[in-house]
Amino acid sequence: xxxxxxxxxxxxxxxxQTCTAACKHxxxxxxxxxxxxxxxxEMGEYPNVERLFMPVGCQHCxxxxxxEVCPSTATGQRKxxxxxxxxxxCIGCSYCAVACPYQARYKVETPRFAxxxxxxxxxxxxxxxxxIGVAQKCTFCSDRVDAGLARGLKPGVDPDATxxxxxxxxxxxxxxxxxxxxxxxxxxxxxxxxxxxxxxxLGTEPGFFYLWNEK
Ligand code: SF4
Ligand code: SF4
Numbered sequence: 719x720x721x722x723x724x725x726x727x728x729x730x731x732x733x734x735q736t737c738t739a740a741c742k743h744x745x746x747x748x749x750x751x752x753x754x755x756x757x758x759x760e761m762g763e764y765p766n767v768e769r770l771f772m773p774v775g776c777q778h779c780x781x782x783x784x785x786e787v788c789p790s791t792a793t794g795q796r797k798x799x800x801x802x803x804x805x806x807x808c809i810g811c812s813y814c815a816v817a818c819p820y821q822a823r824y825k826v827e828t829p830r831f832a833x834x835x836x837x838x839x840x841x842x843x844x845x846x847x848x849x850i851g852v853a854q855k856c857t858f859c860s861d862r863v864d865a866g867l868a869r870g871l872k873p874g875v876d877p878d879a880t881x882x883x884x885x886x887x888x889x890x891x892x893x894x895x896x897x898x899x900x901x902x903x904x905x906x907x908x909x910x911x912x913x914x915x916x917x918x919x920l921g922t923e924p925g926f927f928y929l930w931n932e933k
Contacts, residue, residue, distance in 0.1 A: 721780075721799040721897040722858060722873060723925040724884070725904045725913070726773045730891040733758060733771030740886030741775075744859065746837075746844030748830040753822075753856035754883045772928070773883070773892060776801060776822040776856040777916065780923030784814035784823065792853070798896075799925050800858050808852035815853060819917050820924075823855045858894070859883075874903055897925070 733756055741747065741754040757772040778801045785793040785801065792808035795801050815823040829850060831837045837845055859881035866872075866879020873879040874895030884892040895904035904927070907913075911929045918924075 719898050720797070721925065722863070722894065723778070723799070723897045723904055723927060724858070724881070725893045725895075725907050725927045725929060727889075727891045727893070727907070727911075727929040728770050728772060729929060729931055730889045731756070731771040731773060731887075732889050732891075734888055736886050736888050737773055737883035737892060740882045741856070742832075743840055744844070744862075744882035745857075746841045746846070747824075747854075748826055749832060750830075751824045751826060751854070753824075753854075770930075774820065774822075774916075775926075776818075776858075777820050777922065777924035777926040778856075778858055779925065781921060783817040783819065783920075783922060787813040787817040789813065796860070798863075800860050800863075801855075802857070802860070803853050803855065805846075805848035805852050805854075810851045810853070812853065819920055819922065823853050825851070825853055827851055 735756050737754050738752055738756060745753060747753055754773060754775045757774055759770050759772055761768045778799055782801050785795060789811060790807050790809050792804045793814055810825060812825055831841050863873045863879055866876055871879035877885045880894050884894045893903050893907055895902040897904055899905060907929060908927060912931050913927045913929050915924045915927055
């Protein structure tokens with residue numbers, strides 16, 4: 719069995735948002751849509767304050783509420799844990815966007831591009847008409863993962879089989895890999911570090927882990 723997850727090291731993330739830019743470039747998401755975004759969080763009270771940067775997006779939950787409420791079965795889950803949306807089946811009801819506790823889903827009604835009515839060169843290549851009027855979210859770059867696997871590459875190790883955000887991170891804060899493999903990069907990080915998941919109390923079993931060593 720395989721379970722692909724992302725590990726974000728909050729001790730390393732510097733909030734540069736290169737991951738956000740890499741995702742937008744790779745997936746040609748329109749203005750206002752960020753499949754991978756980075757929260758800027760302030761904690762504590764003066765003079766004991768701390769600031770951390772937290773990459774967020776679809777958590778690829780094991781028990782995803784978005785899938786439970788989907789009336790058309792457009793939301794699905796692969797054997798490797800990646801939560802999917804079939805744009806051809808989605809009816810755009812947005813039940814999933816309401817049900818998602820992580821605010822990971824978007825819906826865009828008309829084509830929009832970064833600089834006006836016309837797509838940039840990369841937007842023209844990656845633009846997907848099928849995403850208009852339906853739910854969309856981070857895919858863990860499943861197309862890259864699948865293309866890489868077909869070439870015998872290892873997701874999380876070989877860049878061509880790894881999500882664009884993890885490849886682009888300047889601080890090595892994002893690591894992708896197989897949680898079911900005890901020797902994988904993500905398994906080792908989770909064994910060696912203190913970690914948490916967002917809204918653990920909801921029982922969604924997110925596939926997104928945060929390393930955080932309180933100082
Ligand atoms: S984070 Fe939201 S959209 Fe992603 S699997 Fe979980 S409930 Fe669904
Ligand atoms: S690229 Fe890396 S360091 Fe920059 S915001 Fe994203 S996760 Fe943080």
